[in-house]
Amino acid sequence: DVKVTQSSRYLVKRTGEKVFLECVQDMDHENMFWYRQDPGLGLRLIYFSYDVKMKEKGDIPEGYSVSREKKERFSLILESASTNQTSMYLCASSPFRAGEGEQYFGPGTRLTVT
């Protein structure tokens, strides 16, 4: 079974803190993704990576950065957390190129910034 794990299910941070969300996949997938999910908005792409040290901006990259030093790990960084970054964050990985197959999701991290 494909397994995508995220470092925390729930996280509470203060405004201005630097926040790291970690995602690890165990299936040697090339492609990894970070989405955020907000009620009524569906999932929106923050960043994705198709190879180690490669990254591409998604639809809403402002306020976020990412790191992919190893193939299995993709980190999302909130440089200075703000209350409008309170959300559910979902990581996904996929072996497939565009349009060819599904992405596998982690369980999500519900982040609250106070």
Place this chain on the structure above:
Amino acid sequence: AQKITQTQPGMFVQEKEAVTLDCTYDTSDQSYGLFWYKQPSSGEMIFLIYQGSYDEQNATEGRYSLNFQKARKSANLVISASQLGDSAMYFCAMSEGQNQAGTALIFGKGTTLSVSS
């Protein structure tokens, strides 16, 4: 411009009945993929079914089938014989592009399905 449209915020169905969740999409690409995911209240996203733009036949996976109408740009999910465990949020998604590494999915806003006994 919205690329994936799910017009039904909520749907209600009785156990054992069939239900159709609507999804329309917009793309100018010839090669793309269409997906449906289920998200129960626990939060994880569960892949249900996939349809490639060049697939001639509608995809089926157990009780799930995807009614793909290319000319209408629709990709409706049909769940036959609904079960209580089908109660969840359902997302339609699309992946665009040809031979592009790791293009992300574009999601609709979701439809909440409630199944009653």
